Amino acid sequence: RPWRGVNLGGWLLLEPGPSADIFNRHREKAAKRGRFLRCEWSLMAYLQEVGAVDEIVEHRETHITKEDFAQIARCGLNAVRLPIGYWILLGASAGEPYVGPAIEYVDRAVAWAEEFDLQVLLDLHGCPGGENSGAPCGHMQPPMRWHWSDWNFAESRKALRLLADRYKNCPVVTGIGVCNEPSPKVDLSKLCTYYAEAVQTIRDAGMCSDRVAVVLPAFQRPLADVAQVWDAITRGEHSNVCFDLHYYHCFGKTWNCMTLAQQLRQVEAHAKELSRFPAVISEWSLALGKVAKLGFREENQTRKIFGASQLATYTKASHGWFFWTWKDGNGIEWDWQQSYGEGSLSSELSELPAWSGSGEDPLDELLNPPPSEPEVCFGDAVFLRSFRGTYLDVEGCAVRARWPDKGDWQRVLLCQPKAPDTIWESSQKNSGQGTSKAASPEATSPAVRNGSIVRLLAHTGHFLSVNGTELCTCPPGQNVESTEFVVCVKRTGSGLRHRNVVYLQSKSSERVIDCDADDDNVRVRWRDFGEWQGFALEKEFESDKDQPQLDTNSLQLNSFLMPCRSFRAQVDVGSQGMQTPEMTQNDNQQLSNTREVPVQYQHPVAPSAAAESAAASTDSEPPTTPRPGAKRLLAQDQYSPPKLIRSCSDIAGCPPSPLKPIRGE
Numbered sequence: 001r002p003w004r005g006v007n008l009g010g011w012l013l014l015e016p017g018p019s020a021d022i023f024n025r026h027r028e029k030a031a032k033r034g035r036f037l038r039c040e041w042s043l044m045a046y047l048q049e050v051g052a053v054d055e056i057v058e059h060r061e062t063h064i065t066k067e068d069f070a071q072i073a074r075c076g077l078n079a080v081r082l083p084i085g086y087w088i089l090l091g092a093s094a095g096e097p098y099v100g101p102a103i104e105y106v107d108r109a110v111a112w113a114e115e116f117d118l119q120v121l122l123d124l125h126g127c128p129g130g131e132n133s134g135a136p137c138g139h140m141q142p143p144m145r146w147h148w149s150d151w152n153f154a155e156s157r158k159a160l161r162l163l164a165d166r167y168k169n170c171p172v173v174t175g176i177g178v179c180n181e182p183s184p185k186v187d188l189s190k191l192c193t194y195y196a197e198a199v200q201t202i203r204d205a206g207m208c209s210d211r212v213a214v215v216l217p218a219f220q221r222p223l224a225d226v227a228q229v230w231d232a233i234t235r236g237e238h239s240n241v242c243f244d245l246h247y248y249h250c251f252g253k254t255w256n257c258m259t260l261a262q263q264l265r266q267v268e269a270h271a272k273e274l275s276r277f278p279a280v281i282s283e284w285s286l287a288l289g290k291v292a293k294l295g296f297r298e299e300n301q302t303r304k305i306f307g308a309s310q311l312a313t314y315t316k317a318s319h320g321w322f323f324w325t326w327k328d329g330n331g332i333e334w335d336w337q338q339s340y341g342e343g344s345l346s347s348e349l350s351e352l353p354a355w356s357g358s359g360e361d362p363l364d365e366l367l368n369p370p371p372s373e374p375e376v377c378f379g380d381a382v383f384l385r386s387f388r389g390t391y392l393d394v395e396g397c398a399v400r401a402r403w404p405d406k407g408d409w410q411r412v413l414l415c416q417p418k419a420p421d422t423i424w425e426s427s428q429k430n431s432g433q434g435t436s437k438a439a440s441p442e443a444t445s446p447a448v449r450n451g452s453i454v455r456l457l458a459h460t461g462h463f464l465s466v467n468g469t470e471l472c473t474c475p476p477g478q479n480v481e482s483t484e485f486v487v488c489v490k491r492t493g494s495g496l497r498h499r500n501v502v503y504l505q506s507k508s509s510e511r512v513i514d515c516d517a518d519d520d521n522v523r524v525r526w527r528d529f530g531e532w533q534g535f536a537l538e539k540e541f542e543s544d545k546d547q548p549q550l551d552t553n554s555l556q557l558n559s560f561l562m563p564c565r566s567f568r569a570q571v572d573v574g575s576q577g578m579q580t581p582e583m584t585q586n587d588n589q590q591l592s593n594t595r596e597v598p599v600q601y602q603h604p605v606a607p608s609a610a611a612e613s614a615a616a617s618t619d620s621e622p623p624t625t626p627r628p629g630a631k632r633l634l635a636q637d638q639y640s641p642p643k644l645i646r647s648c649s650d651i652a653g654c655p656p657s658p659l660k661p662i663r664g665e
Contacts, residue, residue, distance in 0.1 A: 003119060003175070003280060003320030005079030006072060006336045010325065011064045012105055013085040013125045014040040015135050020329020022059050026052075039135035040085065040126075044097035056099050066112050068326065073116040075340055080118055081282055081322040082109050083125035083180065085138045086159045093128060093155075098138070103166070113172045121175035121215065121282070121322070122163050128155035132183040148186040153194050157201045164205035168212075175319070176202055177215040177244060177282070184220045192229045199238045209240040213319055215280060217244040227277055242278040242319040247310070249288055250333075253517060256289035256389035256404075260302060261364035263292045267309045268352055271316050280319035284310060286344060287333040290389040290404035295368045303333065303344040305367070312348040358491070364499070371539050374498040376448045378416050381540040384502075386515035387531050392522055394458040399471045400520040411540060412464070413457040414448055417484055448496045450489040453507060466506045469525045471513060481508045488512075490534065498539045503529050 010018025016038065023037050026046060030037050035046045047053050072080060087093075087100035106122070113120045126138035133139075133146035160178060167173040178198040182191055195216045202214055218226040223243060247270060249255050249263050258266070273279075286303045293302060314321040323345070328334035332342070339345050353362040376382065383406045384392040390401040391410040403410075448454060456464040462473035463483040474483065488503040489496050496502065504513045511524045512533045526533075 001078060001119065001174075002315075002318065003079040003081075003121060003322060005077050005081055005119070005121070005320070005322045006075075007081045007083060007283065007322050007325040008064050008068075008109070009083055009328070011060065011083075012088050012102070013083050013136075013138055014043060014059070017330040017334060018325045018328045019059070019063070021063075022055060024329070025055075039138060039140040041097060041139040044099060048097055053099060060102060060105055064109070064326070066108075066115075069109075069112040069116050069118060071337070072326065073118060075336075078117075078119060079121065079174075079320070079322070080109070080113060080326075081121040081123055081175075081177075082106065083123050084163075085126035086124065086128050086156070087126075087138075089159045089162050090128070090155070103162075106163075106167075110167060110170050110173060114170070118172065119174045120170075120172050121177060121280075122167065122173060123177035123180060123215070123282070124156065124159055124163070125177075125180040127179050128152040128159070131156075131179045131186070132181055134181070136181055146183075148183055151182075151186070153197070156194075157198055160198055161201050161205050164202045164207040168206035168208075171211070173207075174211065175213045175215055175280075176207065177217070178202075179217060180244075181219040181246065182217055188221065188225065188229050189233070192226070192233050195230065196234050196238070199241060203238075209238070212240070213280075214238070214241045215244045215282065215319075216241055217246075219244075219246060223273055223277055223279070242280050244282045245273075245279050245317075246283040247281050247314075248283070248285065249292075249306075250285075253388050257291055257385070257387050258289055258389075259364055260288070260292040260295070260297075260305065260367050261361050263288060263306065264309045264349075264352060264363060264367075265355075265361070267306075267313050271313045274313070274316045274318070278318045281314050281317055281321040283324040284314065284321065285324050285334050286310075286339055287331075291385065294404065294406075297367070300342050300344060303339065303342070304347060305349070307339065307344040308347040308349045309352075311345065315348075360497075360499075368499075370498040371541050374539065376414065376496040376498065376500075376537065376539055378414050378446060378448060378454070380414050380448075381411050382414060383410050383538045383540065384412070384535040385538060386522075387534055388515060388517065390515075390520070392515075392535065394460060394462075394464075394473060396460070397462075397472045399458075399464060399473065399522045401515045401522050402520045406538070406540075408459045411459055415455040415457050415463075417453045417455060448487055450487065450496070452487045452496075453484050454487055454504075455483045456485065456504075466509055466511070466524045469511070469523050471522045471524050482506070484508070485513070488529065496537065499536055501534045502537050503533050504535065 009015060010020075014022065016023045019040075023043060026043070027037050029050075030046045033046075033049075035042065035049070037043045037046060044053070044056065047055055069080070084106065085098065085100070087096070087098035088102050088106065089100070091101045092098035110120055112118075125136065129150040129152040130137040130139050130141075130146060131151050133141050133143045156179065160176065163176060178195060199214045199216075202212070203209065207214075216226075216230070223245070226243060247267075249258075249266065255263075286307050288302065288306060292306075293299070295302075297305075323336050323339075325334060326336050332338040332344075336345070353366065355361045355363065386392065386401045388401065389404050391403065391406055392399065392401050392412070393403065393409040394412075395409060458464060458473055460473060462475050464485075465472055465474040465479055465482045467482070484507040485504040486507055487496065488505060490501040490503070505511070505527075506513070506524050509524060511527055512529060513522060513524050513535070514526065514528075514532045515522050515535075517532065
């Protein structure tokens, strides 16, 4: 049976999110002593310092109980993933503050799972020495202090041997993970060699391949590369192994700038990867990047759509999936109980609207309807969204891009080159009339097109202006040429429309406005037309009446939302099945005794293939480069822009928008 389960995070390896209660109890007092609680190591060191080590025992006794297993079964799930720190099995190494061994809690978990007919994936979540420098392995430390050679492979295999030998005859133990999120700094050939030795250790201890799958993480590496090196080292020697994928859509710049539609297209792309390799998605959540949360949807609507999309795709994984996590203090997006209770994990998307990959995505229009007049004209109020998902904002004379919000500070008016200085007063007079367009004659001005020259008027009444490499503001009538920008529209035939990506090239300096990846500043530094220079231009809705009120019951969304049944296990959970918002009373009664599971083949917050095929590790970041814009220039990096761009043909070689996923990659 493919796993359809949930992680029991924060129980036998503490992290600030899933173990929020114990961290929050001590955080303030610890800070007063100069101690910052970021992981189990720092928490236990503090508890020893204040003589409160017994609290770890109380936590282990109460964080997960038999009733939790009963509720998991009532949700229709058929498995749990149990993250374990090595000290639970072997005890702490010399000089470490962990408390262990405490393997009796693993015994309890396995016994409770057997009672409620749940499968168990035992996951060595924290290895001796640490497989990374983050909190998930138990000890968060500066990357420069940790080296991959600190990871003790021999002791890790010893912990795996103990697990395999102890639970080899337990029928509910159907999987074992050899580590969790190994650092990309570990050489891939050395990592796969450890994997091969770990699999052999597990099999030699008596966990046979016909019943127990061994799980091998492909964290922040292209899955195809991991599979290739694994095959070269093992030559098909081991069976019933699968790759471990963590599909998170919230960590890093790439995910923060994607709309909800683009996020769903990425989930759709995961299916291609899952069809090629044996895999389990052992961690995923409902957490999204900044831009995907924007729009006129209620937050629970966004979660429901995103959850439905992931459930539909992850059923294609040969070995199944595990949500992160059963309980979590970081919010509903990470907490199965809360998400399931509100109905966000009760549906599947049957099929997304078809899209060729070019032009406006119909899914984007469905989820984020454009204004009734999507064409952008002079006099329109607009917002400029950077590649990081933050909007350009003006405070005083400073121009930055700090927040994913759209308000007065982010709003700018598109003015013609010779716009009268009184336009701000005119627009202010009309601001109470429900319009974002300036007063006549600007209201009837022509459309903004590729090559148009514009001036950008901020809420302060000053125009955006270039001063050297800095973008600032200046009063009307001063330094007019420094306030004029050439509009370069990406992927368009003529006019500028809502959500098109634009480059704004200074007429005076010929440089292009850019947003830095490492700070909030907006500057004008290079003549490049790359990712850092692109801004998605969004029109302001002219009135409340013009703003769409999204309702999943009235929109076409219901045409591809359907009740979820795929993770229901063949398990008898009695007559107390948990009723979800998607179930009728009769549905719940039928599912309370027999839950269906589809026949399948028997893997924190970005996946890609080389760059996008690292889609396996969705929390990965795009590579950094010394110059923004240099990494994604026009036409295979061979395009050299003319002295000043003035027409559509000048940017015909422009690459696909960095804000839209490129289909097929």
